Amino acid sequence: MRRYRLLDLIIDLDRQTVERDGIRLDVAGLSFRLLACLVEHGDRVVTFDELIDAVWAPAVVNEETITQRVRLLRQALGDDARAPRYVRTVRSRGYQLGAPVVPDLIEHGKRRFTLWPALAAVGVLAAAAFGASFLAREQKPAPSAEQQILDRAHWYARMGQRDNNERALALYDRALHEAPDDVEALSGASRTRAARTCLYNGSIDDARDALRIAGRAVSVGSESAVAWSALGYARDCLGDIGGAIAAYEAAVRLDPADDATRSSAAYLYQEQGRLADALHANLSMQGDPARVRYRDVQLAREYELLGFTTQAGQRYKQVFDLAPDNVFGNIGWPAYLFARGRFDEARAAIAAARQRDTARPELPLLEGELALRRGDKDAASNAFAEAHALRPEASLPETLSLLYAARPIAGEALQQRVVATRKALANDPWPASRFELVWLLQAAGDHRGAIAALDDAVAMGWRDAGYLRASPLFAPIAADPGFQDVIGSIERRTRAERERVLEAKWCPADLPCDRESRASALLQDTVP
Structure with a gap:
């Protein structure tokens, strides 16, 4: 039987039923097919096109049809779109489940649960990849309370937004309070702290704390790929390219299937000018490349630097159009247009990226350069000052704000x-x-x-x-x-x-x- 548990729901794909506390909910027809499609994709975002193909084909429908069906499904489940528990909207992309789903196995009248096994949290420009499918039918012991905390922390960390990163960090710290030497909890606590610095303009002190915690994780679990990957990420966020590469490579040697860490190493190869090595690493994924969050942007950048500008532009544009929550895609496409001399298009792309709440200093820095090109020194000064305010500990934006101030x-x-x-x-x-x-x-x-x-x-x-x-x-x-x-x-x-x-x-x-x-x-x- 294909039965799965989503929080307090039991979803039976064979019988096409949804129950809560033994009571069957009114979920049928297209609503059930939509829910089943999300369940079958696990934690992954299911795009509008994928939903159309799986649920409505061969009928021709649009995104509004999907939106209305999701609204009906939420009504049937008792879900609130403003604070969803079961079905989460991913703006301009599609939908995904709001919590991990696990197989629900029944044997001799007793219910046992198999844990959806999780590995690491996000890499520097890459999301964590979960190593085994939740559809696996092998039975495992019911997860402990501590493991449930870690699973939920992994779930939040994988989403990639600032508020979810904070939720994950709080859960990792809670797990460490109960088990101070747990390698999985140490690694997650390190990653989420480093992400504050690398992704969300946090203090450099967060990355320093992350390095300390990751060092402890490696000392406790020297054969843990997750611990070495966390150590690489902390060093990465502190600007230690050589140390980060060494730790990332150690993680990949321990776990060759760790595509997220492989992609993180590839980014640093690129920064060192090792463009062929970077491209090869990003093309050597052993799992689903779509699960490595920033890989597509990295590939576009590698193509651009190698001189394959047409192919690079196609990749940048696709990420920019299809993944509005991809912070580096929101930076990469305007920067590509700028370097190609397409300045008006770059300005329009920056405006679109800003509407997506891409609060990174790279965008105002690029706006400042565009302002200088058109001779607007006041606008350039304001843009560089904004970049400095977004990352006050970074020296480069501060220097530009000083050089282009009203009194340089x-x-x-x-x-x-x-x-x-x-x-x-x-x-x-x-x-x-x-x-x-x-x-x-x-x-x-x-x-x-x-x-x-x-x-x-x-x-x-x-x-x-x-x-x-x-x-x-x-x-x-x-x-x-x-x-x-x-x-x-x-x-x-x-x-x-x-x-x-x-x-x-x-x-x-x-x-x-x-x-x-x-x-x-x-x-x-x-x-x-």
Whole structure:
């Protein structure tokens, strides 16, 4: 029998019945088929198109039809759309269950429950993947109260919004209060704290706490892939690229099926300029790639940096249109348009992303650059100030807010900031951090030093020549032959990575991997 429990509901897919406390609810026809479709997809968001195909096909219906049917289903279940328990709306995408669903097995009149096994919470740019399907019929002992807390924490952490991250963190801390050395709870508590810093503009102290807790998780469970992945995420959020990669790779060695952690490592390979390695890692998923939340954005970025700009644009646009809650998709598409010189489209995309409550400093920073391009210095100043307010502990937005303030930083204050920035960069592995020094040296009139700092960024892994060409922030040195040398260095390095991809056995089908097409592919420019 295919019977499942969703909170206090018993859903029998074979008999097409829904019960609560032994009382059958009036859920039938299209309403039951809709609920059954959600149950069969487990924790995954079921898109409007998938629902149409599974519930209504071959009839032709629209999203409004689905919305009305969900309303009827909620009425039958006694669910409240304002605070849903059973069916959750995912804006502009579709619907998903509001809680984990588990098989409900009956044997000799006694009911036993199998636990839907869970693994890790979100990665840096990736959501957690749950290792086993809830449809598995093997019987397991009823979960303990502590395990139920952890399962619910995993559920909230996987959703990805700020408020759900806080709910997950509170549950992980509650679990740790009962079992201070539980590796699963330690790892989850670390991840949700690091997510405060990485995803939700929280204090750097949260990431430091996350690192401490993850270190404890690894010391308790040195063979736990979940613990090593949490350690990688904490180091990632603190800017330790090398340490994060080492921890991520340790996690993948322990659990090769951990696609979320593999994708997190891929992002850092990309930052180091290892574009072929990054693309290969993101194409090597062992489970369902759709369950790795930010993988599609990473693939688009890798395609863009490798010079496959048409394919990159298609991927960015698809994520932007179909996943409005994907924070990095909301940043990636406007940034792609900007680097391609499509400034009006970039401005419109930023406006749309802002309506989606994408409270990240990248958007106002890009707005500031667009304002500078059209000569609106006041708007640029306001935008950079907003970016600084969103992430007050980040140095780069603060520098731009100082350089483009009504009274820009100058003289001795400027020189002191140059010195302080050089000192800070001595231990900073992120290539784009060098831009801050570039802009300060430009303002100080040291164009030779600015180009040297830009060259350092390229040596460390920066590969986006399109952005350097498009950004007005580099205007003071753009005509310098040294600037063109930097662009040429990026293109040579990128060409070598692109050749690696086109020659690889794993070269993706949407790229010109055959020998006849390769020569023309290598001549592709990185900008139109």
